[in-house]
Amino acid sequence: MTTITPQHIRAWLERSAQTFEAQKGYLSDLDSPIGDADHGTNMARGFAKAVEKLATTPDADISALLKTVSMTLMSTVGGASGPLYGTFFLRASAAVAGKAELTLVDLAALLTAGMDGIVQRGRAEPGDKTMIDALLPAVNALKASVEQGTDLITALEGCVSAAEAGMQATISLQARKGRASYLGERSIGHQDPGATSVMYLLAALRDAVKG
Ligand SMILES: Nc1ncnc2c1ncn2[C@@H]1O[C@H](COP(=O)(O)OP(=O)(O)OP(=O)(O)O)[C@@H](O)[C@H]1O
Ligand SMILES: [Mg+2]
Numbered sequence: 001m002t003t004i005t006p007q008h009i010r011a012w013l014e015r016s017a018q019t020f021e022a023q024k025g026y027l028s029d030l031d032s033p034i035g036d037a038d039h040g041t042n043m044a045r046g047f048a049k050a051v052e053k054l055a056t057t058p059d060a061d062i063s064a065l066l067k068t069v070s071m072t073l074m075s076t077v078g079g080a081s082g083p084l085y086g087t088f089f090l091r092a093s094a095a096v097a098g099k100a101e102l103t104l105v106d107l108a109a110l111l112t113a114g115m116d117g118i119v120q121r122g123r124a125e126p127g128d129k130t131m132i133d134a135l136l137p138a139v140n141a142l143k144a145s146v147e148q149g150t151d152l153i154t155a156l157e158g159c160v161s162a163a164e165a166g167m168q169a170t171i172s173l174q175a176r177k178g179r180a181s182y183l184g185e186r187s188i189g190h191q192d193p194g195a196t197s198v199m200y201l202l203a204a205l206r207d208a209v210k211g
Contacts, residue, residue: 002152003102004152006060006061008208009065009208010054011211013047017044018204020044020047020197021047021048023200024041026040027043027196027197030193034179034187034190034192034193036079042082043077045076045077046072046077046085050073050076053071062099062102063096066090067089070088070089080178081131081197084122085118087120087121088117089114091114092117094113095112095114104150104152104155108139111138112139115135115136122178127176128175128176128177130175130177133166133192134163134166134196134198135163136166137162137166138163138202141158141159141161141162142158144158145158145159156205156210157206159202163199163202166199167198170191172188180192
């Protein structure tokens, strides 16, 4: 397999919705000690609605699929993560405009653009204990795979492993953005829910492309 098709992207988004529904309790539990215990319900609600919208857009291309997700997340998910993930998918959509299929290079561009959107919107820096702490190592791993000429599936495996490691590493970080930052040092010792949802999103992408 060398390219990602619109069918893969649909499968990615559907798998994401399934994962967020299955992990909604866990994600909200992670958000309980350092937030307001709503991250799981936010993600499950947003992705369920997005998949519902995608079902009525049968001929959409990759960019249009991602744009629909963006619009849906922005309008159905409140708080911090709705606008942040909404921006991720909006920038991702723009990055692949006009492309019928995606190569590994295109995928790296998609994820980089999405991440840059989150950074511009949320102003988080690496180490602030946010979704960026899973996303940045994942994007860097994918870029390294591009440089090395790795095949798509292996590159996606490396991308998810890096996201997992980044997610784990948020446990020892002190939050400097969002609700968790109000806790100061007491935010240390808890895994960041947003970094965890990033890992699930990328794992769903890997699984969708593997088929
Ligand atoms: N400025 C930011 N940049 C990047 N990620 C952020 C930022 N602020 C918060 N986050 C991420 O959002 C996650 C929390 O998402 P959640 O869906 O729980 O929204 P929320 O903070 O509860 O919003 P609200 O409390 O305003 O409703 C955090 O775990 C963190 O990863
Ligand atoms: Mg919350």
